[in-house]
Amino acid sequence: MKAPVRVAVTGAAGQIGYALLFRIAAGDMLGKDQPVILHLLEITPALPALQGVVMELNDCAFPTLAGIVATDDVNVAFKDVDYALLVGARPRGPGMERKDLLEANGAIFGPQGKALNDHAKRDVKVLVVGNPANTNALIAQQNAPDLDPRCFTAMVRLDHNRALSQLAEKTGKHTTTIRKVTIWGNHSSTQYPDLHHATVEGKPALSLVDPAWYESDFIPTVQQRGAAIIKARGASSAASAASAAIDHMRSWALGTDEGDWVSMAIPSDGSYGIAPGVIYGYPVTCKDGKYTIVQGLEINDFSRARMDATDKELREERGGVEHLFAK
Numbered sequence: 019m020k021a022p023v024r025v026a027v028t029g030a031a032g033q034i035g036y037a038l039l040f041r042i043a044a045g046d047m048l049g050k051d052q053p054v055i056l057h058l059l060e061i062t063p064a065l066p067a068l069q070g071v072v073m074e075l076n077d078c079a080f081p082t083l084a085g086i087v088a089t090d091d092v093n094v095a096f097k098d099v100d101y102a103l104l105v106g107a108r109p110r111g112p113g114m115e116r117k118d119l120l121e122a123n124g125a126i127f128g129p130q131g132k133a134l135n136d137h138a139k140r141d142v143k144v145l146v147v148g149n150p151a152n153t154n155a156l157i158a159q160q161n162a163p164d165l166d167p168r169c170f171t172a173m174v175r176l177d178h179n180r181a182l183s184q185l186a187e188k189t190g191k192h193t194t195t196i197r198k199v200t201i202w203g204n205h206s207s208t209q210y211p212d213l214h215h216a217t218v219e220g221k222p223a224l225s226l227v228d229p230a231w232y233e234s235d236f237i238p239t240v241q242q243r244g245a246a247i248i249k250a251r252g253a254s255s256a257a258s259a260a261s262a263a264i265d266h267m268r269s270w271a272l273g274t275d276e277g278d279w280v281s282m283a284i285p286s287d288g289s290y291g292i293a294p295g296v297i298y299g300y301p302v303t304c305k306d307g308k309y310t311i312v313q314g315l316e317i318n319d320f321s322r323a324r325m326d327a328t329d330k331e332l333r334e335e336r337g338g339v340e341h342l343f344a345k
């Protein structure tokens with residue numbers, strides 16, 4: 019067994035938290051040889067429920083669970099953490115405008131960014147799941163001036179996995195035969211699920227499906243999948259979101275497969291004409307705990323328009339939260 023690492027999870031008593039913590043504790047995220055100390059953050063009224071989750075975690079007697087810190091103090095939650103999964107967020111309430119939603123989340127992710135800045139390990143890997151995930155990640159990043167901006171990422175891996183599953187179903191092949199799917203941009207309905215570089219059993223994906231299916235069925239289905247789950251289940255995606263969060267962190271920490279890539283929302287750096295300043299979904303490979311944007315992909319007019327539309331939305335969101343950035 020390696021020395022334990024510290025993994026913070028916010029919103030730990032929520033529904034994604036309940037699907038996530040047991041898998042992290044069981045070694046699904048960082049490996050069966052990597053003990054973890056869980057740092058669980060909740061708001062004060064949810065502490066009793068969180069205690070119940072802690073009791074259940076202990077009752078699993080996981081070999082890789084080396085300790086639990088449960089708290090409502092963000093400074094305790096992020097002390098010396100190596101990984102931080104920011105799941106807790108303010109959902110949109112009845113009559114709430116987009117502006118109010120961004121503001122309410124700013125009040126969560128600004129202080130959390132500052133606490134990470136002050137207390138986390140200098141190479142902390144931060145994944146924001148709570149929506150609006152990309153812009154919440156940006157707020158946290160902009161309140162952590164002493165950390166490398168690249169420590170902050172947001173989750174488009176659920177969208178990536180949804181794209182794999184739709185394409186697998188259409189082609190009658192297993193998801194494991196699919197490579198090089200990309201989710202560009204925002205985790206919202208403007209995201210662009212791109213199959214132009216994807217392969218199924220080594221064949222170009224777009225040679226196996228009707229272009230009309232790709233444009234009018236696949237893209238909107240992936241974009242609207244979250245809403246479809248809410249309609250069917252009466253609650254938002256939880257186990258699949260938790261599973262995608264595990265996938266995101268595992269790829270980042272342990273690396274991506276040779277000949278494939280994953281989608282991560284990361285600070286834009288001008289690659290593919292997306293100017294710096296937003297947290298944008300890109301195709302990336304990971305090695306030795308670092309991610310690198312896949313370069314040199316050909317982008318046609320169809321893709322360009324969609325990549326720019328989701329970028330535009332992210333910059334509008336940014337415009338609504340810039341006053342929350344640390345000076």
Ligand code: NAX
Nearest residue numbers: 029031032033034059060061106107147148149173176259
């Ligand atoms: P729940 O409402 O079940 O749980 C959220 C938990 O966060 C609650 O227990 C709440 O007490 C806690 N919380 C609120 N403010 C907090 C704070 N300041 N510090 C610590 N904890 C706090 O929501 P759940 O279904 O778990 O979803 C969590 C977030 O994930 C939501 O914002 C949701 O929109 C987002 N999602 C993101 C997805 C993605 O792909 N990026 C997909 C799934 C999900 O919709």
